[in-house]
Amino acid sequence: MTMSLRARRRIITKTGLLVGLLIGAVFAGFPVFWMLVSSFKTNTEIFAFPPQLITKGFSFDAYIAVFNDPEEIRFFINSYVVAISVTIVTVLVSLMAAYAFSRHEFRFKKPLNMVILGVQAVPPITLLIPFFGLMVTLQLYNTYGGLILTYVVFTLPYAIIMMTGYFNTLPRELDEAVKIDGGGSWTTLWRILVPISVPGIVSVGVYTFMIAWNEYLFALTLTRTTDMRTVPVGIQLLLGQNSYHWNQMMAISVLGSIPVLILFLVFQRYFIGGLTSGSVKS
Amino acid sequence: MTSLRVRGGTARRFPSSNLVRALAPYGFISPTGILIIVLMIVPIVMVIGYSLLDNVITTPESKFAGLANYIAVFTDPNFLNAVKNTLIFTVCSVVAHLVLGLGFALMLNSPLLGRLSRAVFRVIFILPWLFTAAIIAILWRLILDPNGVINYVLVQTGLIHTGVAWFATPATALLAVTVMNIWAGYPFFMISLLAGLQGIPRDLYEAATVDGAGWFVQFRNVTLPQLRPIIVSMATLDLLWTTQQFALIWLTTGGGPINFTEMLSTFTYKLAFSNFEFSEASASAVIILLGSLIVAFFYVRQQRAQD
Numbered sequence: 001m002t003m004s005l006r007a008r009r010r011i012i013t014k015t016g017l018l019v020g021l022l023i024g025a026v027f028a029g030f031p032v033f034w035m036l037v038s039s040f041k042t043n044t045e046i047f048a049f050p051p052q053l054i055t056k057g058f059s060f061d062a063y064i065a066v067f068n069d070p071e072e073i074r075f076f077i078n079s080y081v082v083a084i085s086v087t088i089v090t091v092l093v094s095l096m097a098a099y100a101f102s103r104h105e106f107r108f109k110k111p112l113n114m115v116i117l118g119v120q121a122v123p124p125i126t127l128l129i130p131f132f133g134l135m136v137t138l139q140l141y142n143t144y145g146g147l148i149l150t151y152v153v154f155t156l157p158y159a160i161i162m163m164t165g166y167f168n169t170l171p172r173e174l175d176e177a178v179k180i181d182g183g184g185s186w187t188t189l190w191r192i193l194v195p196i197s198v199p200g201i202v203s204v205g206v207y208t209f210m211i212a213w214n215e216y217l218f219a220l221t222l223t224r225t226t227d228m229r230t231v232p233v234g235i236q237l238l239l240g241q242n243s244y245h246w247n248q249m250m251a252i253s254v255l256g257s258i259p260v261l262i263l264f265l266v267f268q269r270y271f272i273g274g275l276t277s278g279s280v281k282s
Numbered sequence: 283m284t285s286l287r288v289r290g291g292t293a294r295r296f297p298s299s300n301l302v303r304a305l306a307p308y309g310f311i312s313p314t315g316i317l318i319i320v321l322m323i324v325p326i327v328m329v330i331g332y333s334l335l336d337n338v339i340t341t342p343e344s345k346f347a348g349l350a351n352y353i354a355v356f357t358d359p360n361f362l363n364a365v366k367n368t369l370i371f372t373v374c375s376v377v378a379h380l381v382l383g384l385g386f387a388l389m390l391n392s393p394l395l396g397r398l399s400r401a402v403f404r405v406i407f408i409l410p411w412l413f414t415a416a417i418i419a420i421l422w423r424l425i426l427d428p429n430g431v432i433n434y435v436l437v438q439t440g441l442i443h444t445g446v447a448w449f450a451t452p453a454t455a456l457l458a459v460t461v462m463n464i465w466a467g468y469p470f471f472m473i474s475l476l477a478g479l480q481g482i483p484r485d486l487y488e489a490a491t492v493d494g495a496g497w498f499v500q501f502r503n504v505t506l507p508q509l510r511p512i513i514v515s516m517a518t519l520d521l522l523w524t525t526q527q528f529a530l531i532w533l534t535t536g537g538g539p540i541n542f543t544e545m546l547s548t549f550t551y552k553l554a555f556s557n558f559e560f561s562e563a564s565a566s567a568v569i570i571l572l573g574s575l576i577v578a579f580f581y582v583r584q585q586r587a588q589d
Contacts, residue, residue: 104307121578130325214414232416
C-alpha cells in the first residue's frame with residue numbers, strides 16, 4: 001500500500017517535472033527555432049496565414065542571397081577581423097599583466113588592481129561620448145583600429161582578473177626552478193606558464209571573442225560607412241533598406257550566431273566555468 | 283594565499299639581477315597601464331569635463347557652464363520619464379530572471395532527470411544567452427509582428443481579437459521590451475544557480491529528510507540560504523547590466539512609441555547623436571555613472587562581507 005503510494009507520487013512528480021521542462025523548452029527554444037525556420041522560407045511565406053513550420057518554398061535562397069551580396073559579406077569580414085584581432089591582443093596583454101599581478105610585487109600594484117576592478121562598473125554609455133571625441137582626434141574614427149582598441153580596453157579588465165586567478169592556481173615552484181636555472185621573467189612566462197595555462201587562455205579567448213563579436217553600441221557609433229559595419233550593426237541596416245527581407249535577415253542572424261554557437265559547443269566547460277567563476281566569486 | 287608569502291625569500295638570493303627583476307613587472311604591466319589610462323581614465327575625466335562646459339564637440343570654443351547641463355537634464359520631463367521606465371524595466375527583468383533562472387536550475391538539478399535529458403534541456407535553456415542583442419531584437423520584431431506567429435497563437439486561443447503591434451502600441455511597448463529582455467537574460471542566472479545547487483552539500487538535505495522536512499521546507503531552509511550569496515551577487519550584476527541595456531531597446535522601439543520605452547541609455551544616446559547636445563548628454567552620462575558606482579559600491583561591500 002505504502003509502496004504504491006510512493007510510486008504514484010513519484011510518477012506525479014516526474015510528470016510535473018516533464019511538463020515544466022517542456023514549457024521551459026518551448027519558451028527558450030521556440031524563438032530560436034522560428035529564426036531557423038524563417039531563414040529557409042521565401043519572403044512571401046514569412047507571414048503566411050496560418051504560420052507554417054516547413055514550407056513548400058523550403059530553400060537556401062536567403063543564404064545564397066546573403067553570400068552573393070558583397071555588402072553583407074563585408075559585415076562578416078569586418079566582424080571576424082575585429083573579433084579575432086581583439087582576442088589576440090587581449091589575450092597577450094592580459095597574460096603579461098596577470099603574470100605581473102600573480103608573481104611580482106611592484107609599486108601601484110594595489111591602486112592598479114582597484115582601477116581594474118572599478119572600471120568594470122563604468123557604463124558603456126558614459127564612455128561613448130568621450131570615445132567618439134577621442135577616436136576622431138586620434139583619426140581612428142571609422143577604422144578597424146578604433147574598434148579593436150575600444151574592445152581591447154573593454155575586455156581587458158575581466159580578462160586580467162580571470163588570467164590572474166588562473167596563474168594563482170599554478171605552483172610557484174615551477175617558475176622558481178626556471179629562475180634558478182638562470183632564465184628571466186620573460187622566459188618563465190612564455191616557456192613555462194603559458195604552455196600549461198591553455199584552459200585559462202581558452203576561457204579568456206572565448207569570453208573576449210564573444211564580447212567583441214556581439215558588441216553593438218560602439219560599433220554603431222564609431223563607424224560611419226557601410227563597408228566598416230560589423231554584423232550586429234549590418235543586420236539593422238537591412239531593416240530599413242531592403243523593405244524587410246525577413247528571410248535574409250534571419251539567414252544573417254543564423255550565420256552571425258554560428259561562431260558563438262560553435263565556441264559554446266566546443267568549449268562548453270571553459271565557457272561556463274570562466275564566465276561564472278569570475279562574476280560569482282571574484 | 284599561502285604561496286603568496288613564500289616568494290619574498292627567493293628574490294633576495296639573487297642580488298646581481300636585482301635591477302632587471304625590479305623593472306620586469308613594470309614592463310609586463312605597462313601595456314595594460316597605458317591602455318587603461320588613455321582609454322578609461324582619460325575618457326572619464328573628459329566626459330566629466332564636457333558635462334561642465336557648453337557646446338562641446340560641435341563648436342571649437344566652449345565656456346564653463348557650471349551645473350547648467352545637470353539642471354537641464356534633471357528638469358527635462360523626458361529624463362524623469364526615462365528614469366521611471368528604466369526602473370520598471372530593470373526591476374521586472376531582474377525579478378523575472380531570478381525566478382526563471384532558479385526554476386530552470388531546480389528542474390535541471392532534479393535527481394529524477396537522466397544524464398542525457400539533463401544535457402539536452404540544459405543546452406535548450408541556455409540558447410537565448412548565445413545570441414547577441416541585435417539579433418534578438420530583430421528576431422522578436424519578427425515573432426511579435428502584428429501578422430507574426432505569437433499574435434496568431436494568441437488570436438487562435440481567443441486571448442486577443444486581432445493582432446497587436448506590441449512594440450508600437452503605447453500600452454504594450456514597455457511590456458514587450460521587458461518580456462524580450464527577460465527571455466534574453468535569464469540563462470546567466472540559471473547557469474550560476476545550477477552551479478550553486480550542485481555545490482550544496484548532500485548531507486544538509488539528508489539531515490532535513492531525517493527531520494521529516496518536505497520538499498518546500500527543504501527548499502526554504504536549505505536551498506535558498508545556501509544560494510543566497512550567488513543570488514545577491516547575480517542580482518546586483520544584473521541590475522547594473524539591465525539599467526545599461528541599449529541595443530535591445532534601440533533596435534525594437536528606439537525608445538518609442540512617443541517616449542513610452544525611453545530608457546536612460548536611449549535618452550542619453552539621442553541627446554548626443556540625434557540632437558547633438560553633447561554637453562547635456564555628458565551630464566546625463568555622468569549621472570548614470572554615479573548611479574552605477576553606487577550599485578557597484580554595495581556589490582563590493584557585499585562581496586567583502588561574504589569573504
